[in-house]
Amino acid sequence: MSALVDKLTSDSLKALKPYESARRLFAASESGQQQVWLNANESPFANPYEVDDSRFNRYPDCQPSKVIQSYAAYSGVAAQNTLVTRGADEGIELLIRAFCTPDIDNILICPPTYGMYAISAQTCNVGVLEAPLNPDFSLNVPTICEFKDKVNLVFICSPNNPTGTCVDPQQVLAVAEHFADSALVVVDEAYIEFDWQNSWANKLSKHPNIVVLRTLSKAFALAGLRCGFTLADPSVIQAMLKVIAPYPIPEPVAQIAQQALTDEGITLMRDQVDTISEQRELMKNALLTFPSVELVGDDKANFILFRCAAKNALMQYLIDNQILIRDQSKQRGLDNCLRITIGNEKQNQQLISLLTSFFLSISPEQQDQAL
Numbered sequence: 031m032s033a034l035v036d037k038l039t040s041d042s043l044k045a046l047k048p049y050e051s052a053r054r055l056f057a058a059s060e061s062g063q064q065q066v067w068l069n070a071n072e073s074p075f076a077n078p079y080e081v082d083d084s085r086f087n088r089y090p091d092c093q094p095s096k097v098i099q100s101y102a103a104y105s106g107v108a109a110q111n112t113l114v115t116r117g118a119d120e121g122i123e124l125l126i127r128a129f130c131t132p133d134i135d136n137i138l139i140c141p142p143t144y145g146m147y148a149i150s151a152q153t154c155n156v157g158v159l160e161a162p163l164n165p166d167f168s169l170n171v172p173t174i175c176e177f178k179d180k181v182n183l184v185f186i187c188s189p190n191n192p193t194g195t196c197v198d199p200q201q202v203l204a205v206a207e208h209f210a211d212s213a214l215v216v217v218d219e220a221y222i223e224f225d226w227q228n229s230w231a232n233k234l235s236k237h238p239n240i241v242v243l244r245t246l247s248k249a250f251a252l253a254g255l256r257c258g259f260t261l262a263d264p265s266v267i268q269a270m271l272k273v274i275a276p277y278p279i280p281e282p283v284a285q286i287a288q289q290a291l292t293d294e295g296i297t298l299m300r301d302q303v304d305t306i307s308e309q310r311e312l313m314k315n316a317l318l319t320f321p322s323v324e325l326v327g328d329d330k331a332n333f334i335l336f337r338c339a340a341k342n343a344l345m346q347y348l349i350d351n352q353i354l355i356r357d358q359s360k361q362r363g364l365d366n367c368l369r370i371t372i373g374n375e376k377q378n379q380q381l382i383s384l385l386t387s388f389f390l391s392i393s394p395e396q397q398d399q400a401l
């Protein structure tokens with residue numbers, strides 16, 4: 031059987047390694063031990079919802095109109111600018127499938143950044159070109175501009191995962207204008223609730239080649255729901271609707287999304303964003319007390335990135351003590367970097383005390399070595 035699978039699989043798929051999601055990396059450890067997950071930028075808050083099962087015998091709407099209307103209102107755009115998808119990840123894939131021809135077209139990414147742009151392109155046999163961020167994690171605009179007519183989509187993540195940096199709006203604008211008649215510029219705003227004033231959603235009509243990606247997975251605390259949004263010119267939305275599945279949004283997902291997007295739901299989200307931001311300050315201050323820790327990037331989202339020479343020993347120590355954070359050291363320019371998702375107060379305190387005991391347990395010389 032494996033010979034048949036081998037024969038039928040394209041060479042590009044054979045070469046592809048599946049995305050190492052935080053959950054895939056640690057799915058094995060379901061030992062019943064209470065683990066603290068600070069590795070996937072999930073919210074620590076699990077909010078209650080109600081589900082009405084009286085229409086579960088019917089197929090759901092392709093684009094549930096109440097969800098579309100609520101999210102459009104929340105974002106300050108019109109319903110015709112709004113698409114709801116199975117997470118922002120599906121939005122990424124639909125953009126690639128709608129706007130890139132396999133084996134011919136390319137996307138442009140700016141690493142270090144979110145891994146799914148490249149993986150999605152590779153699964154569609156679409157090329158991935160790179161214009162790495164500058165050492166300060168700003169966009170390298172001249173390099174990006176050299177890719178004119180070589181790429182159909184330019185992915186910009188702001189706030190960027192995993193650096194936590196916001197991309198200067200002037201830079202996004204320069205890129206959008208340069209590619210105005212040749213590519214869509216996709217601004218991934220998965221963390222925009224932590225940096226709300228920098229959203230591009232309300233500038234779409236002036237810059238019709240900008241596409242904004244959003245999600246309920248982060249600030250809205252609904253990663254388990256798989257619900258995201260694309261905000262764009264109506265012509266872009268219409269093209270994406272050609273490649274989307276007929277029933278992409280399960281009825282319970284639509285119901286829960288609608289509850290999350292009521293005034294009360296949005297107020298709750300904003301309160302939780304405030305709480306997480308306060309906790310992030312405490313975590314940052316704690317990290318600053320460790321001489322061998324260097325904060326990296328910025329804190330415009332619900333996570334903190336830091337560099338530590340003894341990162342392997344530290345990761346192992348935290349795993350042994352049931353706390354998971356994320357190793358980002360394989361990303362370009364992020365050697366020895368680890369990322370902490372901000373949890374609730376108890377989880378954060380637990381992590382801070384483990385960090386303290388770890389750094390007390392090794393000598394200052396060891397702290398600056400790869401252990």
Ligand SMILES: *Cc1c(COP(=O)(O)O)cnc(C)c1O
Pocket residue numbers: 071116117118119120144187190191218220244245246247253256257258
């Ligand atoms: C988490 C994340 C996503 C994925 O969001 P989903 O809606 O859960 O698919 C997209 N982009 C970035 C930058 C993310 O960090």
